[in-house]
Structures are given as C-alpha cells and as structure tokens.
Amino acid sequence: RLDVASSFLQPSPGRVVPPRVLWVDEASFPMIVHTSIATTSDAASWEQALVDAVDFLTAGQVVALPSETVYGLAADALDRKAVARIFEAKGRPSTNPLIVHVADEGMLETCAASWCSIAALLAKHFWPGPLTLVMPKKPIIPDEVTAGLNSVALRWPSHPLMQAVIQRFQGPLAAPSANLSNRLSPTSAEQVGAQLQGKIPLIVDGGSCSVGIESTVVDLTGSIPTILRPGVIHRGVLSALVPSIQMASGVMDPDEGLAQRSPGQHRQHYAPEASLRVCRWEDEPSLLGRMEHEGLDPAKTCVFCHERFPSSPPFMRVSVIPNDPEAYARALYAELFQCDQLRPQSILVEDPPSKEAWDGVRDRLQRAASGW
Numbered sequence: 001r002l003d004v005a006s007s008f009l010q011p012s013p014g015r016v017v018p019p020r021v022l023w024v025d026e027a028s029f030p031m032i033v034h035t036s037i038a039t040t041s042d043a044a045s046w047e048q049a050l051v052d053a054v055d056f057l058t059a060g061q062v063v064a065l066p067s068e069t070v071y072g073l074a075a076d077a078l079d080r081k082a083v084a085r086i087f088e089a090k091g092r093p094s095t096n097p098l099i100v101h102v103a104d105e106g107m108l109e110t111c112a113a114s115w116c117s118i119a120a121l122l123a124k125h126f127w128p129g130p131l132t133l134v135m136p137k138k139p140i141i142p143d144e145v146t147a148g149l150n151s152v153a154l155r156w157p158s159h160p161l162m163q164a165v166i167q168r169f170q171g172p173l174a175a176p177s178a179n180l181s182n183r184l185s186p187t188s189a190e191q192v193g194a195q196l197q198g199k200i201p202l203i204v205d206g207g208s209c210s211v212g213i214e215s216t217v218v219d220l221t222g223s224i225p226t227i228l229r230p231g232v233i234h235r236g237v238l239s240a241l242v243p244s245i246q247m248a249s250g251v252m253d254p255d256e257g258l259a260q261r262s263p264g265q266h267r268q269h270y271a272p273e274a275s276l277r278v279c280r281w282e283d284e285p286s287l288l289g290r291m292e293h294e295g296l297d298p299a300k301t302c303v304f305c306h307e308r309f310p311s312s313p314p315f316m317r318v319s320v321i322p323n324d325p326e327a328y329a330r331a332l333y334a335e336l337f338q339c340d341q342l343r344p345q346s347i348l349v350e351d352p353p354s355k356e357a358w359d360g361v362r363d364r365l366q367r368a369a370s371g372w
C-alpha cells in the first residue's frame with residue numbers, strides 16, 4: 001500500500017526485499033527516496049501507519065514519528081547500520097549521541113547497565129513523558145548511538161503512536177529530532193517534510209506535538225544528578241524530588257564547556273534560517289528605534305512577543321506567543337517555521353522571563369540566536 005516509487009528503486013541482485021518495504025541500496029541508489037506520508041486520523045489509517053512504520057524499521061530503515069516533544073527520526077537502536085542512516089539523513093555529526101526510546105521495563109533492562117534509586121524516582125514521576133535519563137549503558141548499544149560514550153540517554157515517550165510503534169517493533173528506537181542537523185526541530189509532519197522530503201521513506205503524521213521542545217536531559221552517571229539540557233520539566237520541579245540536582249555549567253551559557261559533559265549541546269542549534277535576535281523593548285517606538293539603529297527593515301522583520309505587543313504594520317509579521325512557559329514552548333518552533341517561510345531578513349524575539357520554568361524556552365532561543 002505504501003506509495004513507493006518502485007520504478008527507480010533497484011534492489012541489488014540476490015537481496016530479499018521485504019514486502020511493502022522500500023529497499024534503498026546505497027551503491028545503486030544513494031540519495032533520493034520517495035517519502036510517503038501516513039495519516040493516523042482514524043482507526044484504519046492508524047493501524048496501517050503502525051504496520052508500515054514497523055516494516056520499515058524491521059528492514060533497517062528510518063521513519064519519522066510523532067512524539068510529545070518534537071517529531072523524531074527513528075531507527076532500530078540495536079542496529080548500527082540503521083542508526084547510521086539517521087546520521088546520514090540529518091547530516092548529523094557522529095559525535096552527537098542519540099536518545100534511545102523505550103516503552104517497557106524490559107527494554108530499559110536491555111539498554112541500561114544499572115538503575116539507581118533517583119532514576120527510579122524520576123521515572124515514576126515523569127515517565128512516560130518529556131524527560132531523558134542518561135545512565136551507564138550495556139554493551140549491546142552500538143557506539144554509533146552513544147558517540148562512543150559508555151552511557152546511554154533513555155526516554156519513555158508518552159505519545160500513543162510512538163509507544164505503539166516501539167511496542168509493536170518490540171525493541172528500543174534511537175530517535176533524534178526529525179530535522180536537518182542544527183535546524184529547527186519539527187512539531188508537525190509538514191515541518192518534517194520541509195526538511196527531510198526525499199531523504200527518508202516514511203513520515204507518520206500524528207498531529208502537532210503537545211510539548212513542542214526537546215526533552216529535559218538529566219545525567220545520572222556522576223555523583224551529582226545534573227541537568228544537561230533544560231526542558232518543560234524544569235529545575236524547580238526536579239529539585240523538589242532530587243534536592244541535590246544541579247544545572248550543568250554551560251547549560252544557560254552555552255559558551256562554557258558543556259560540550260564535554262554533553263556532546264551535542266552546541267552553542268548554535270535549533271536555528272531558523274533567518275537571523276534571530278533576542279532583545280527587550282519598552283514600546284513600539286523604542287522597538288522601531290532599535291531596528292533603525294541595527295539597520296533592520298521592519299517590513300522584512302518578524303517580531304515575537306509575549307508581553308509587549310507592537311501593532312502589525314509596519315512589521316512583516318507579529319507573532320503573539322502565550323505568556324506561559326509551557327504554551328510558549330508548544331508554539332515556539334511552529335511559529336519560527338511560519339516566520340522562516342516568509343524569508344525575513346531577521347526575527348526579533350522579546351526576551352523571555354528569567355524564571356526557572358522558562359529555562360527550556362530561553363535555552364532554545366539562546367542557541368537559535370547564537371549564530372548571529
């Protein structure tokens with residue numbers, strides 16, 4: 001049933017092609033594949049999407065799947081060749097490790113060499129959900145997944161389709177966000193397609209992501225539990241359960257040595273194509289004055305605000321984002337994507353509050369802005 005352009009797919013002689021599965025042979029056909037979009041809006045299409053996704057994963061292919069955080073590009077976490085396809089499709093540096101997604105305790109046992117009481121406590125409170133725990137790894141996890149580290153990042157996602165795929169596949173799935181490396185993480189199937197169309201065989205459309213930014217990553221391999229990446233499960237909530245928890249140095253100041261603790265947490269990340277700046281303004285005249293000073297044309301500038309709203313003209317677009325950290329996170333990437341479509345000269349973002357609950361949003365905005 002898959003809408004596969006089989007005419008240009010040439011399986012190499014002697015290879016068995018699994019039914020309804022697209023076989024991409026690197027030697028004969030390296031780059032372009034037909035990308036199918038599977039819908040899940042009724043019971044029949046849901047079931048078909050599940051079958052198709054599991055077929056591709058079983059054949060060692062990558063599939064874009066919805067999760068509650070952002071869309072993920074999934075592959076069999078125990079198959080190094082399949083995992084290599086994730087890096088290839090995203091153009092992701094091999095030094096940036098992947099999060100492994102599980103959907104039952106047996107899969108956790110497959111991946112983690114040990115389990116501590118803090119891991120058990122955090123898992124009990126936040127799983128399934130947008131929290132990733134870094135634990136010592138078992139040898140079965142290929143080095144490709146962990147960038148050679150002896151730890152593995154584990155998450156039990158809550159999205160029902162993601163869970164169903166993992167359970168039906170009966171094994172853990174490595175899945176980074178389904179975008180090109182360093183670009184915006186997608187929160188809808190449309191945004192996945194805009195970046196990965198022609199590079200992956202299947203995108204499962206499971207609607208918009210309810211969390212909207214990547215998971216909080218907590219490292220439990222050292223003597224002090226450490227937040228490597230902030231998210232909507234923030235330090236305030238975590239420290240109520242684990243008072244000793246700390247923020248990794250460099251998390252909110254990405255210039256400072258975080259790269260060693262958490263490879264992949266680079267200074268510039270999650271960036272739209274337009275230049276992005278985070279700044280503060282009092283009112284519309286002061287915003288316009290600032291833009292003039294910086295040589296920005298209002299007609300080519302998108303403005304993001306949550307508290308001080310300028311009127312729409314003369315700006316290219318004014319995005320009013322809810323003044324609430326969780327609602328802001330949900331809207332953030334989708335709205336940046338909309339702005340990018342207009343090809344603005346610049347995106348100006350009103351400085352978000354400095355409270356802990358905003359750590360995840362602030363971290364993503366800082367990284368998006370850091371290239372400019």
Ligand code: AMP
Pocket residue numbers: 096097098099134146149151152153175176177214215217219228229261262263264265
């Ligand atoms: P994503 O791009 O959402 O897949 O994010 C994965 C991020 O999780 C990586 O960039 C790392 O920062 C972090 N991560 C994954 N595995 C590990 C690990 N074993 N140790 C420390 N951080 C990790």
Ligand code: MG
Pocket residue numbers: 176177185
């Ligand atoms: Mg990512």
